[in-house]
Amino acid sequence: MTKILKRSNAPIFWGLFGAGGMLSALFVPMMVFITGIAIPLGFLLPAGTMSYPKMLAFAQNFIGKGFIFAIISLSLWFAAHRVYHSLHEFGIHAGTGAKLLCYGIALAGTVVSASVLLRIGF
Amino acid sequence: MSEQKIIEIEVLRYNPETDQEPHLELFKVPFTDDMSVLQGAQYIKDNFDGSLTFRWSCRMAICGSCGMMINGIPKLSCETFLRDYYPNRIRIEAMSNFPIEKDLVVDLSGFIEKLESIKPYIIPREPRTLEQGEYIQSPEEFNKYIQFTSCINCTLCYAACPQVGLNPDFIGPGAMALLHRYNMDSRDGGAAQRMELVASEEGVYNCSAVAYCSEVCPKHVDPASAVNINKANAAKDYFLRFLSPKGGSK
Known part of the structure; x- marks a missing residue:
């Protein structure tokens, strides 16, 4: 076969997908439990665990900032990749438009979360 | 009766x-x-x-x-x-x-072409003359690739793979398993040559890790693992090629 092979740029998206998948598997169920169930219903965790001053301090801390940024952005890249590939698997070959939309949302989410986190300050 | x-x-x-x-x-x-x-x-x-x-x-x-x-x-x-x-x-x-x-x-001609394209033979890491004797391989080195030698080219994995169905150019599970078999052989030095194909648009990233290929394989070759190990290898090659003195594959 003397076909000319073009290098795939998939490693970028696959890398973000892999990292996001790992984080999602490890942290997202716990985050859903804490932020969606335990805090609003007020059980297991002491009252005020996620109060505004505490969360602001968390988001201003360098490590807390990094954690929030990684969870939001990488989960979005993970989801974008999964949605894009699922479309393909269901026979919807939406092509470049779908690719731009899926990864565009992830990129927008990344940019927005980064800028908001930076504006909160250190 | x-x-x-x-x-x-x-x-x-x-x-x-x-x-x-x-x-x-x-x-x-x-x-x-x-x-x-x-x-x-x-x-x-x-x-x-x-x-x-x-x-x-x-x-x-x-x-x-x-x-x-x-x-x-x-x-x-x-x-x-x-x-x-x-x-x-x-x-x-x-x-x-x-x-x-x-x-x-x-018609298996597409598969045969893919099979040829992975260079399914040992490309010697260091060529040896007859006088130098045989290549020595330890049981440990042997165990790294032996599983992937069991492929009988029945192409059931191609019939199972939804991505082969969507993109017939995808190099596919069976050929990738065999490619991995040679890459993992301690006598072989052809991994860099084969990387061009692995990392290409016909390569491993067509796979969406359904793993039905491994399920239907009558010889328990596990082509899905070969493909997914090579996703990591291709990603390494993609990002580290600028650091490599030879610049990685094309």
């Missing part, structure tokens, strides 16, 4: 000279408990319709010729038994994701 049992076998027929498209034909086949699906097809050919066309050779799951869709699942027909389907009807069709040549025979 117990009384003769009859099983209904629906066969996908296609004659490129007369048929516009494939259609199903029903045969009522007497069978005994020791008869495979392949023997059922042979019974039809010998007794009902001599024009029924299918590939077979060894009848013992080692030649890899008799793969077909059996009730929609890619299987070797020689190691699948009629008794396991009786009294239900059984449907046999040409393998999915391949062009049909006639009846149950598919």
Whole structure:
């Protein structure tokens, strides 16, 4: 076969997908439990665990900032990749438009979360 | 001997000279408990319709010729038994994701091209002359690749792979498993040459980790793991090629 092979740029998206998948598997169920169930219903965790001053301090801390940024952005890249590939698997070959939309949302989410986190300050 | 049992076998027929498209034909086949699906097809050919066309050779799951869709699942027909389907009807069709040549025979030329393209031979890491003697390999080194040598090129994994169905150019599970077999061989130094294909748009990233290929593999080769190990290898090559003195593959 003397076909000319073009290098795939998939490693970028696959890398973000892999990292996001790992984080999602490890942290997202716990985050859903804490932020969606335990805090609003007020059980297991002491009252005020996620109060505004505490969360602001968390988001201003360098490590807390990094954690929030990684969870939001990488989960979005993970989801974008999964949605894009699922479309393909269901026979919807939406092509470049779908690719731009899926990864565009992830990129927008990344940019927005980064800028908001930076504006909160250190 | 117990009384003769009859099983209904629906066969996908296609004659490129007369048929516009494939259609199903029903045969009522007497069978005994020791008869495979392949023997059922042979019974039809010998007794009902001599024009029924299918590939077979060894009848013992080692030649890899008799793969077909059996009730929609890619299987070797020689190691699948009629008794396991009786009294239900059984449907046999040409393998999915391949062009049909006639009846149950598919055109494998695309697969053969892919097989050639992975350079399925040892590219010596260091060439040795006869005087230097044989290549030495430890059991540990041997164990790294032996699993992937079991492939019999039956292409059931291609019939199983949804991504091969969507993109026929995808190099596919079987060829990737064999590529991995040579890359993992301590005597081989061809991994960099093969990387061009692994990392290409026809390469490993077509895979969406469904892993049905490994499930249907009659030889437990686990092509899915070969493909996914090489996703990591290709990602490493993608990002680290700028650091490599040779610049990685093209």
